[in-house]
Amino acid sequence: MTQFRALYYDGKTSQQREVLVWAEPSGRLRVSGDGVDFGCRIAEVRPSPRVGNTARHLQFPDGSQCETGDNDAVDAVFAALPSQAPGRLIHSWESRYGYALFALALTAAALWAGITYGIPALAKQVAAVLPPSTERALGRDALAALDRVLLAPSKLPPARREKMRALFSHMVSGIEGADGYRLELRAGKRLGANALALPSGEIVVTDQLVELAEKDDELVAVLAHEIGHLRQRHGLRRLLQDSATVLLIAAVTGDLSSIASLASALPAILLQAKYSRDFESEADEFAFDYMKRHGIPPESLGAILLRMDKRRGAATDIPDYLSTHPATRERAERSRAAR
Amino acid sequence: MAHPSDAAQSAASDFVSLRFTGQAGEYFRIWIVNICLSIATLGIYSAWAKVRRKRYFYGNTLLGDSAFEYLADPKAILKGRIVVVGGFAIYSLVGRINPMAGLAMALVFLGVLPWLIVRASRFNAVNSAHRNVRFDFRAGYGEMARLLTLPIVLVPLTLGLLYPYYAYRKRRFFLEHSTYGTTPFAFDASAGAYYLVYLKSALMFVVFLAGSVVTLGVGALPFYIWFAAYRDGALARLTWKSTRLGGLRFDCGWKTGGLFKLYLVNSLGVIFSAGLLSPWAAVRTARYQLKRISLRPGGEIGAFLAAAQEQVGAVGDEASDLLGFDFGL
Numbered sequence: 001m002t003q004f005r006a007l008y009y010d011g012k013t014s015q016q017r018e019v020l021v022w023a024e025p026s027g028r029l030r031v032s033g034d035g036v037d038f039g040c041r042i043a044e045v046r047p048s049p050r051v052g053n054t055a056r057h058l059q060f061p062d063g064s065q066c067e068t069g070d071n072d073a074v075d076a077v078f079a080a081l082p083s084q085a086p087g088r089l090i091h092s093w094e095s096r097y098g099y100a101l102f103a104l105a106l107t108a109a110a111l112w113a114g115i116t117y118g119i120p121a122l123a124k125q126v127a128a129v130l131p132p133s134t135e136r137a138l139g140r141d142a143l144a145a146l147d148r149v150l151l152a153p154s155k156l157p158p159a160r161r162e163k164m165r166a167l168f169s170h171m172v173s174g175i176e177g178a179d180g181y182r183l184e185l186r187a188g189k190r191l192g193a194n195a196l197a198l199p200s201g202e203i204v205v206t207d208q209l210v211e212l213a214e215k216d217d218e219l220v221a222v223l224a225h226e227i228g229h230l231r232q233r234h235g236l237r238r239l240l241q242d243s244a245t246v247l248l249i250a251a252v253t254g255d256l257s258s259i260a261s262l263a264s265a266l267p268a269i270l271l272q273a274k275y276s277r278d279f280e281s282e283a284d285e286f287a288f289d290y291m292k293r294h295g296i297p298p299e300s301l302g303a304i305l306l307r308m309d310k311r312r313g314a315a316t317d318i319p320d321y322l323s324t325h326p327a328t329r330e331r332a333e334r335s336r337a338a339r
Numbered sequence: 340m341a342h343p344s345d346a347a348q349s350a351a352s353d354f355v356s357l358r359f360t361g362q363a364g365e366y367f368r369i370w371i372v373n374i375c376l377s378i379a380t381l382g383i384y385s386a387w388a389k390v391r392r393k394r395y396f397y398g399n400t401l402l403g404d405s406a407f408e409y410l411a412d413p414k415a416i417l418k419g420r421i422v423v424v425g426g427f428a429i430y431s432l433v434g435r436i437n438p439m440a441g442l443a444m445a446l447v448f449l450g451v452l453p454w455l456i457v458r459a460s461r462f463n464a465v466n467s468a469h470r471n472v473r474f475d476f477r478a479g480y481g482e483m484a485r486l487l488t489l490p491i492v493l494v495p496l497t498l499g500l501l502y503p504y505y506a507y508r509k510r511r512f513f514l515e516h517s518t519y520g521t522t523p524f525a526f527d528a529s530a531g532a533y534y535l536v537y538l539k540s541a542l543m544f545v546v547f548l549a550g551s552v553v554t555l556g557v558g559a560l561p562f563y564i565w566f567a568a569y570r571d572g573a574l575a576r577l578t579w580k581s582t583r584l585g586g587l588r589f590d591c592g593w594k595t596g597g598l599f600k601l602y603l604v605n606s607l608g609v610i611f612s613a614g615l616l617s618p619w620a621a622v623r624t625a626r627y628q629l630k631r632i633s634l635r636p637g638g639e640i641g642a643f644l645a646a647a648q649e650q651v652g653a654v655g656d657e658a659s660d661l662l663g664f665d666f667g668l
Contacts, residue, residue, distance in 0.1 A: 007405060009471030014520065014643040016405065016470060048408070051391050052365045054398025055406045057471075065471040067405060090391075093372050100368040103375035104615075110378045 002077050004070035008036050011063035021058075021066055023077045029058075031066060047078050049087035052094070114248065115271060120278065123240035127233045132180075135199040135236050142198045143184065154185035156207050161185055164210060164219070168203075171223055175290070178227055185210070193308050197226040199235030212307055220294075221287055221301035221335075228286025234279040238272075245271050276324040284331055288338035302332030354590055354633040359626045361399035363619040369395055370618040386417035396621075400629055402469065410473070411466040449491075453483035464517060472520040472643055476513070486512050507533035510578055519584055520643045528581035536577055540570040561603060568598035579632060586637025593631050601627050 003022035008031060009015070019033040023042060030039045046059040056074045058066045068074065078084050093099045154161060165183060172178040181201045188194055188206030195205045203226045205219075213219045229235070245268055288298040309328045325331075373388035390413045397409040430448070434441025457478050464476035489505040507530045514526040543566040550562035572593040579591035605620035 011471045012644065014470040014472045016403075049391075049394070051394045051398060052361070052369060054395060057408055063471075067471075090372070090376075094368045097364075097368065100371050103371045107371065107375045107378060110375075 002073045004068055004073035006031075006058070006066040006068035006070075008034070009065045009067070011065060019066065021068070029077065031060075042077065043081065045078075047074055047084070050075065050091045111248070115245070119241050119244045119248070120237075120275070123237045123244065126240055127236045130236065135233065136201070142200060143202050143204070146198075146204070147186070150189060150191050151186040151204070151206075152189055153187065154207055155187050156185060156210060160210065164205070167216060167219060168223060171220065171227065171290075174294075175227060175231065178231060181227065181230055183223075193311055195222050195226050197229040197235075199230075199233075201230060203227065203230070208311075209304075209308070212311060213304055214307075215300065217291075217296050217300040218304040220296055221291060221298070222304060224287035224290040225283045225301065227290075228283035229279065231286065232279075232282055234283065238275060238279065241275050242268075242272050245275075273324050277326045280325050280331075284334065288335065292338070298338035299332070299336045302335035305335075306332050354635045355403060356631070356633040357629040358401045359399055359622075359629040360401060361395060361622045361625060363622045366395060366622050367618040382420075383417065386420060387413040389413075389416060396625060397467065400625070402634075405470050408468045409466060410468055411462070453480050453487055456487075457483050460513065460516075469519070470643075475518045475520075476516055477518075478512070478516040482512075503533040503537040504530050506537070506574075514582060522585040522643050525583040526581055527583065528577055532577055532581075536570075536573045539573065540566070543569045560606070564602045564606065565595070565599050568602055569595045572598050575628075584634075585643070588635045588637060590633045590635070591631060592633070593628065597627060597631075 003020060006019055006021050008017045008019040017034040017036055019031050019036050021029060021031050024030055024039065027042055028039045029042050029045055031037070040060055044061050048057040048059075050056065050071055053069075053071065055067050055069045056071060058068070058074070060066075075084075075088070093103070156164075164185060168183040172181050181203060184202050184204045186204055186206055188208045191206055193206060193208040193212045195203065195209055197203050203223065205222070205226075209222065210219065213222075249268055284301065287301055291298045291300065305328050369391060373384075373391060376384040377388050390409065390411055393409040393411070397407040400407045430441065430444050433444055457476075457480065460476040460478070464474040467474045486508060489501065489508060494501045494505055507528065511526045511528070514524040517524045547559075547562040547566040551559040554562075572595050575593045576591045579589040582589045601623060605623060608616040609620050
């Protein structure tokens, strides 16, 4: 016969009484001691679920309650109740380190799959549903902001500028869905030789980059890469992916308190760098594809990328996992292989 | 009737501390199973996970020999979550298709916000119990709306100068509308005391800024943690020492140095374990903080009367979870 000590509360006041509780063969639970003596059917008692080693509360039909730390005795008394089965199963998962490690491995695998495939695929789907006006709203003021801080009006000779524009409009007229894109030539100031695509459809190319190019093929390669960013809606997808990442991390580390949650910014930064590298590779692929179709050697992209690196004095010592771009050497190799 | 088994009663004039008996290893296993099952069920289990987490922390918090109890029904929480997530999804969608309709929905949301916060506080309170007596929170829509004009309108208008006054009013509002059984809480701090704490915290923030600059950013984290430890400790001490429950008085012994060490070790542990030590950090925090909250029974601790109960839906609670309100006691 299972018997255990408990504290009894009548549910009307906070007064505490010490009692003994035991199961009778008739299927009734008896509570006795200290001015309390009653019994009720075991099936009518609602025991709280077992969570770790916390005390259990047995709720009786009249609103009174027993509290006891004797978890094994409570489990034994209520073993036959079918309502207790799910709670027992979960508690047994939570009780062994082996199961916990298994749960950890499963969680890690699910997170890895979600981050590598789930979030990017989802963002792609959502981006396909959203109208192009979303991006225009996103990047509306980006160019004005860049002009204030990083860029100055282009100082290229007018003939060179005209040639660039002609090159660009020839390219976009041949690419489906690219007709709204605009080329913006600027002096790069501290930005140096560079090109960027803004979600609003503007492609900024700096004077320094135009001067760095040895052939038009190289400029076509860079422009095709930037058009690739826009065509594949990387700005919007990046926004969606970054928000999803923050949500995911918040969901996993949900019960972190104040300061410790600072730490969760770190994986977010690493993930965002990884997504950025993936987008760069995707834009490279777009460029290779365009160049092959137009009879331009894909290695032109690698050639100008390597020269940009050399000009910049190449900060090659940034580790790959922190960098927002894949290593230039790798990109150049792929451009040669793309042929 | 006096009763000899009442541990707290035998030492009626002394302070009795809360105790926290949770173990990091035990909570780690609960935490990881919670996350794993939440992922595997696409979030449905997260309602049960929340209840198990709260039951673990409540159940390991002891006053005398009696544990606190968290009583929320996971199904009510799941329903609340579905309503909140659905509402949020509709709002985002409508806002994209028609910004004006989105704005109208935002105004409607602002209108129901006082109601949501009252419901959230109520849900939390009635699902918390000690010695089979539940807590409760009751406040009207109008008075909550008036309180909310402080953070939404007046604090921004005064460039934050009213913030300490708002913090004071908020704490007072929530305590004075809360009960344990039928016994109301009371709060006797002054707005001036809140201003003093926030003023000193602001000075600590200046120290943090100066320290970060002087150490070229290397010292930013420790200096920030020192500031946070100072602010949390000073606020908690002021708040608890000014709280009454019937004849009960509370005391709080959080120290800046102790909190600093706690936060620093927790942060380093969580960062260098990629989050795996966060259950350990949560248990350490609860242990430090609860052990240093004590109460002095002015009367008999067994004499609180329970109140008649009614059930409360969880929509408010889930909305406040999603939006990150912190209106708890």
